[in-house]
Amino acid sequence: MELTLMSIIFILIGLSLIWLSIFGSNVKIKESSSGTPTDVSDFFLMMIYKLFPPIIRRIFLFLLGLGIVIGFIYLLFLEF
16 A cells, blocks of 8 residues: 555656646756755766756656656556
8 A cells, every 4th residue: 555655646746747847947947956966876967967958958857757657657557
């Protein structure tokens, strides 16, 4: 049951990232990359995200959201 609820929450987060990448304004997309990196991989992802133009940022957000949705749908099906 916990895996189901966690999967549903992360699927909704992934869908919101996809929604932001398609319909979000440039200001909201720039704000989504603000913050401090917590580890080395987060640092490199943040640097890559800040170096690319906005269209690449939108594609990156879309692919990240799609990956989250597909991954947790797969986990959801593994439970049943």
